[in-house]
Amino acid sequence: MAPVTSRSVAILGSTGSIGTQALEVIAAHPRAFTVAALTAGGNVELLARQAVEFDVPLVGVARGQVEDVRAAIAAAAADAGRPASVTDVVVGADAATIAAGCGADVVLNGITGSIGLRPTLAALEVGSVLALANKESLIIGGPLVKAAAAPDQIVPVDSEHSAIAQSLRGGRADEVRRLVVTASGGPFRGRSRAELADVSPQQALAHPNFSMGRVITTNSATLVNKGLEVIEAHLLFDIPFDRIDVVVHPQQQIHSMVEFHDGSTIAQLGPPRMLVPIALGLSWPQRLTDVDVPCDWSLAQSWEFHPLDDDAFPAVRLARRVGEAGSTFPAVYNAANEVCVDAFHDGVISFTDIVDTVERVVEAHTGSELDASSVEGVLAADRWARHRAADLIGIAVDDDQIQENR
Ligand SMILES: NC(=O)C1=CN([C@@H]2O[C@H](COP(=O)(O)OP(=O)(O)OC[C@H]3O[C@@H](n4cnc5c(N)ncnc54)[C@H](OP(=O)(O)O)[C@@H]3O)[C@@H](O)[C@H]2O)C=CC1
Numbered sequence: 001m002a003p004v005t006s007r008s009v010a011i012l013g014s015t016g017s018i019g020t021q022a023l024e025v026i027a028a029h030p031r032a033f034t035v036a037a038l039t040a041g042g043n044v045e046l047l048a049r050q051a052v053e054f055d056v057p058l059v060g061v062a063r064g065q066v067e068d069v070r071a072a073i074a075a076a077a078a079d080a081g082r083p084a085s086v087t088d089v090v091v092g093a094d095a096a097t098i099a100a101g102c103g104a105d106v107v108l109n110g111i112t113g114s115i116g117l118r119p120t121l122a123a124l125e126v127g128s129v130l131a132l133a134n135k136e137s138l139i140i141g142g143p144l145v146k147a148a149a150a151p152d153q154i155v156p157v158d159s160e161h162s163a164i165a166q167s168l169r170g171g172r173a174d175e176v177r178r179l180v181v182t183a184s185g186g187p188f189r190g191r192s193r194a195e196l197a198d199v200s201p202q203q204a205l206a207h208p209n210f211s212m213g214r215v216i217t218t219n220s221a222t223l224v225n226k227g228l229e230v231i232e233a234h235l236l237f238d239i240p241f242d243r244i245d246v247v248v249h250p251q252q253q254i255h256s257m258v259e260f261h262d263g264s265t266i267a268q269l270g271p272p273r274m275l276v277p278i279a280l281g282l283s284w285p286q287r288l289t290d291v292d293v294p295c296d297w298s299l300a301q302s303w304e305f306h307p308l309d310d311d312a313f314p315a316v317r318l319a320r321r322v323g324e325a326g327s328t329f330p331a332v333y334n335a336a337n338e339v340c341v342d343a344f345h346d347g348v349i350s351f352t353d354i355v356d357t358v359e360r361v362v363e364a365h366t367g368s369e370l371d372a373s374s375v376e377g378v379l380a381a382d383r384w385a386r387h388r389a390a391d392l393i394g395i396a397v398d399d400d401q402i403q404e405n406r
């Protein structure tokens with residue numbers, strides 16, 4: 001196999017679950033990549049250690065001071081017995097957007113939430129390949145993000161969408177009859193709505209297969225993650241919502257499937273880990289060697305498939321509605337959910353209140369005055385939804401989050 005030509009990579013959210021695993025992939029394939037930039041929210045210490053280890057010329061943090069970042073890098077370099085060679089440090093709400101525009105061959109957006117929108121657009125604008133883990137930016141930006149992207153400029157990192165892209169093998173969309181997105185069902189799979197009333201944040205964070213950040217893990221428990229992924233699949237692959245199915249597959253060995261018009265279905269398989277989707281995001285369309293271990297066919301095993309229980313978990317049904325409505329509705333669904341996830345973890349609302357509140361915010365949205373084709377319009381919808389959700393659950397709006405979205 002031909003070696004992957006060396007690519008420069010900027011990682012936004014390098015201290016998170018996606019970001020740290022991306023650096024694992026890069027560390028294991030040092031000839032294939034250089035690291036052009038790293039950014040984090042506020043974890044300056046880990047960011048500094050990463051910057052020293054990967055000899056990174058540009059780092060950014062959303063929350064922190066330049067002097068503190070420089071001091072942390074100097075300390076990390078001293079600990080590692082290496083020179084501190086970072087030249088540029090950017091801080092503040094737009095640090096990730098600045099780093100996204102650094103001109104790296106590939107920008108991996110591993111930030112959580114709608115704050116990923118401007119960085120996504122910045123990476124596309126300068127012509128970098130966008131390895132997209134931050135599904136929220138595509139979902140809320142919709143046509144705006146698609147219009148900014150050249151063909152094949154966005155490579156999905158989300159495991160289901162990577163599986164679909166791999167199953168399509170560059171094939172033609174007109175060959176596709178359906179996309180089948182797999183779902184773990186989350187930690188509460190099989191429970192009725194009544195049995196979900198009292199579940200705790202700690203229980204919601206016990207994902208059956210993946211170790212991920214707090215927001216996506218909670219979204220897996222409510223099935224909001226799957227709702228977002230249905231919209232993401234629609235936007236990435238141009239398949240109408242009524243031809244995108246969800247099937248619950250608790251083992252998560254099949255990461256999604258494509259059914260073709262001739263009745264054939266191609267699925268992508270592998271153990272439930274993110275290393276392969278991340279590596280493909282960085283090296284697409286080439287494959288690196290030995291990124292992960294494959295399924296072990298010497299073991300007896302059974303894989304299950306179940307229909308989704310839309311009554312206990314109405315988030316996917318609601319996502320289909322907002323996806324069909326388009327415009328600013330997906331931004332409203334996502335922003336209301338981000339507020340509700342925080343409120344659930346703060347003990348303000350119950351688990352079932354999350355999607356109930358999102359639904360009430362969506363119902364209240366007319367969208368008529370907002371222009372979904374501009375960043376400002378999308379972020380105005382995001383702000384509106386945060387305020388509406390906060391009002392409904394009786395909390396103050398998180399101004400920091402909104403500030404970062406300007
Ligand atoms: N984890 C996974 O396996 C998968 C994740 N995804 C998607 O990838 C994205 C990242 O998820 P995950 O890695 O789990 O999340 P994490 O919470 O683990 O990581 C989030 C990253 O974003 C950084 N960050 C936080 N606040 C800001 C800010 N204001 N500006 C810039 N960066 C910030 C964090 O920095 P700090 O540490 O300093 O706070 C951290 O590096 C999400 O969109 C998720 O849906 C998709 C599929 C799988």
Ligand SMILES: CC(=O)[C@@H](O)[C@H](O)COP(=O)(O)O
Pocket residue numbers: 158159160182183184185186210216219220221225226274
């Ligand atoms: C690894 C990944 O892509 C996550 O989005 C994961 O798939 C979550 O799975 P569920 O949302 O199906 O629990």
Ligand SMILES: [Mn+2]
Pocket residue numbers: 158159160229
């Ligand atoms: Mn996923």
